[in-house]
Amino acid sequence: MTITKAKVLIAGAGFSGATLARILAEAGFCCVVLDERRHSAGNCHTERDEATGIMVHRYGPHIFHTDDDRIWRFIRRFGEFMPYRHQVLTTAGGRVYSMPVNLLTINQFFGKAFTPEEAEAFVASRTLAIAEPETFEDQALSTIGPELYEAFFRDYTAKQWGRSPRELPASILKRLPVRFTYDNNYFRHSQQAMPRHGYTQVVENMLRHPGIEVRLGESYDAAAPHDGFAHVFYTGQIDRYFGYRLGRLSYRTLDFEEVRSRAVLQGTAVMNFGDLSVPWTRVTEFRYFAPWETPSGEGSISYREYVRECGPDDIPYYPVHLAKEQALLRDYVGLAEVQHGVTFLGRLGNYAYLDMDMAIARAMEVAERAIRSFRERVAMPVFVHRPQ
Ligand SMILES: Cc1cc2nc3c(=O)[nH]c(=O)nc-3n(C[C@H](O)[C@H](O)[C@H](O)COP(=O)(O)OP(=O)(O)OC[C@H]3O[C@@H](n4cnc5c(N)ncnc54)[C@H](O)[C@@H]3O)c2cc1C
Structure with a gap:
C-alpha cells in the first residue's frame, strides 16, 4: 500500500x-x-x-x-x-522555603549565611555513612543528612508514593537534590515556556x-x-x-480540590507542602502561569492536589x-x-x-x-x- x-x-x-x-x-x-x-x-x-478568565x-x-x-x-x-520561568516554594514546619533545596534554603533552614563552599562542607558533615544505600531513605541520609531529608523529602515522598521512603529503592533519588548556589530555577532546560x-x-x-x-x-x-x-x-x-x-499495572492518581479566593491565594504558581499533617502535596494558583495576562474576571482559582493509589475508575497519572x-x-x-x-x-x-x-x-x-x-x-x- x-x-x-x-x-x-x-x-x-x-x-x-x-x-x-x-x-x-x-x-x-x-x-x-x-x-x-x-x-x-x-x-x-x-x-x-469562566468566572475569572484564568487559564486552568x-x-x-x-x-x-x-x-x-x-x-x-x-x-x-x-x-x-x-x-x-518556573520556580517552586515549599511550606514545611510552618515556614516557607525556596525549592529545589539550594543555598537560600540551607541558609534559611539552619539560620546561617554560608558561602557555597561552607554550605557544602556543612551538609557533608551532617550526612550519615551508609556504605551501600538500598532505600530512598538510606540514599537521602547519606547524601544530605537527616535534617534536610526529614524537612523536605521524607513526608513529601511518602504522600507522593503512598509508601515510606524506607520501602522505596535508592534509585528513585538519582542525583543529589541540593544546589550550593542561589539558583532556584526549577528546570534547567534552555527553553521554558x-x-x-x-x-x-x-x-x-x-x-x-x-x-x-x-x-x-x-x-x-x-x-x-x-x-x-x-x-x-x-x-x-x-x-x-x-x-x-x-x-493491573499500578499508578498513582490525583484528586484536585478547587479553591476560589477573592484575593490571590498564595502569590506564586506552585507551593509544595512537605508535612504529613497537610494532606495535599501541592497547591497550584493558575494566574501565575500567565504573568503577561490581566485576568478578565474577579478573584483567583487554585487547585489543591492530593495523591493516592489509582483505582479501576480513576485516571492513571504516575506509573x-x-x-x-x-x-x-x-x-x-x-x-x-x-x-x-x-x-x-x-x-x-x-x-x-x-x-x-x-x-x-x-x-x-x-x-x-x-x-x-x-x-x-x-x-x-x-x-x-x-x-x-
Ligand atoms: C501531574 C502531572 C504533571 C505534569 N507536568 C508536566 C510538566 O510540567 N511538563 C511536562 O513536560 N510534562 C508534564 N507532565 C507529563 C505530561 O502530562 C505528558 O508528557 C503528556 O500527557 C503525554 O502525552 P500522551 O499523549 O502520551 O498521554 P496523555 O496526555 O495521557 O493522552 C492519552 C490520551 O489517550 C486517551 N485514551 C486512552 N485510552 C483510550 C482508549 N482506549 N480510547 C480512546 N482514547 C483513549 C486519553 O483519554 C488521553 O486523552 C505531567 C504529568 C503529570 C501526571
Missing part, C-alpha cells in the same frame, strides 16, 4: 497521538484519531475558567521545557509560546489538517474489529489494551515502578510483542513518565519509523521504544 492511501487509526489525542497524526498526515497518510474524552490534549488539557490546567500544572531545538521548533508551529492560549489550542492546531479526522468522545476497543485501517497506533494503557488479563510492576510490565510487553498491526506509544502505552517534550520526541520517532515501514513495505514494530 502506498502512503497516500494508507489509513491509520490513532487511539488518543494527547501530545503523543497528535504529534504522530500531524507528521503522518503531512507525509500523506489519512489518520483517524479517537479520544474517549470530550477534548483533545490528554492530560495537558487547559481551559479558561485541568489535570495538574504543566510547564513546557526542553533542550531539544527540533521539538522547540515543532511545537511553535502550532501556537505562541510565552517566556515563563507556556502556550499563550493553553495547550489544548496547540494540540487542536496540530490536529487541524485535511488528512486528519478527529473523533472525540469515542473509545478505542482493542477487541472490536478495525477493518479498513492499515495500522493502529495506541497511546492508551497497555494493560487495558489486553483487558487487564494479567492484572509506579516497583519490582511487582516491573515483572507485570515485562509480561504485558511479552503479550504485545506477538501482536500484529499495532504499535504502542505515549506515557500510557509505554508505562513511563514522559515530559511533554519527550512524548513529542518519541512520537516523532514512531512517525518516522512508520513512514519508512510503509515506503519499504516492512512491518511496523509493536514498540519503537520498548518499555522498561
Whole structure:
C-alpha cells in the first residue's frame, strides 16, 4: 500500500497521538484519531475558567521545557509560546522555603549565611555513612543528612508514593537534590515556556489538517474489529489494551480540590507542602502561569492536589515502578510483542513518565519509523521504544 492511501487509526489525542497524526498526515497518510474524552490534549488539557478568565490546567500544572531545538521548533508551529520561568516554594514546619533545596534554603533552614563552599562542607558533615544505600531513605541520609531529608523529602515522598521512603529503592533519588548556589530555577532546560492560549489550542492546531479526522468522545476497543485501517497506533494503557488479563499495572492518581479566593491565594504558581499533617502535596494558583495576562474576571482559582493509589475508575497519572510492576510490565510487553498491526506509544502505552517534550520526541520517532515501514513495505514494530 502506498502512503497516500494508507489509513491509520490513532487511539488518543494527547501530545503523543497528535504529534504522530500531524507528521503522518503531512507525509500523506489519512489518520483517524479517537479520544474517549470530550477534548483533545490528554492530560495537558487547559481551559479558561469562566468566572475569572484564568487559564486552568485541568489535570495538574504543566510547564513546557526542553533542550531539544527540533521539538522547540515543532511545537511553535502550532501556537505562541510565552517566556515563563518556573520556580517552586515549599511550606514545611510552618515556614516557607525556596525549592529545589539550594543555598537560600540551607541558609534559611539552619539560620546561617554560608558561602557555597561552607554550605557544602556543612551538609557533608551532617550526612550519615551508609556504605551501600538500598532505600530512598538510606540514599537521602547519606547524601544530605537527616535534617534536610526529614524537612523536605521524607513526608513529601511518602504522600507522593503512598509508601515510606524506607520501602522505596535508592534509585528513585538519582542525583543529589541540593544546589550550593542561589539558583532556584526549577528546570534547567534552555527553553521554558507556556502556550499563550493553553495547550489544548496547540494540540487542536496540530490536529487541524485535511488528512486528519478527529473523533472525540469515542473509545478505542482493542477487541472490536478495525477493518479498513492499515495500522493502529495506541497511546492508551497497555494493560487495558489486553483487558487487564494479567492484572493491573499500578499508578498513582490525583484528586484536585478547587479553591476560589477573592484575593490571590498564595502569590506564586506552585507551593509544595512537605508535612504529613497537610494532606495535599501541592497547591497550584493558575494566574501565575500567565504573568503577561490581566485576568478578565474577579478573584483567583487554585487547585489543591492530593495523591493516592489509582483505582479501576480513576485516571492513571504516575506509573509506579516497583519490582511487582516491573515483572507485570515485562509480561504485558511479552503479550504485545506477538501482536500484529499495532504499535504502542505515549506515557500510557509505554508505562513511563514522559515530559511533554519527550512524548513529542518519541512520537516523532514512531512517525518516522512508520513512514519508512510503509515506503519499504516492512512491518511496523509493536514498540519503537520498548518499555522498561
Ligand atoms: C501531574 C502531572 C504533571 C505534569 N507536568 C508536566 C510538566 O510540567 N511538563 C511536562 O513536560 N510534562 C508534564 N507532565 C507529563 C505530561 O502530562 C505528558 O508528557 C503528556 O500527557 C503525554 O502525552 P500522551 O499523549 O502520551 O498521554 P496523555 O496526555 O495521557 O493522552 C492519552 C490520551 O489517550 C486517551 N485514551 C486512552 N485510552 C483510550 C482508549 N482506549 N480510547 C480512546 N482514547 C483513549 C486519553 O483519554 C488521553 O486523552 C505531567 C504529568 C503529570 C501526571
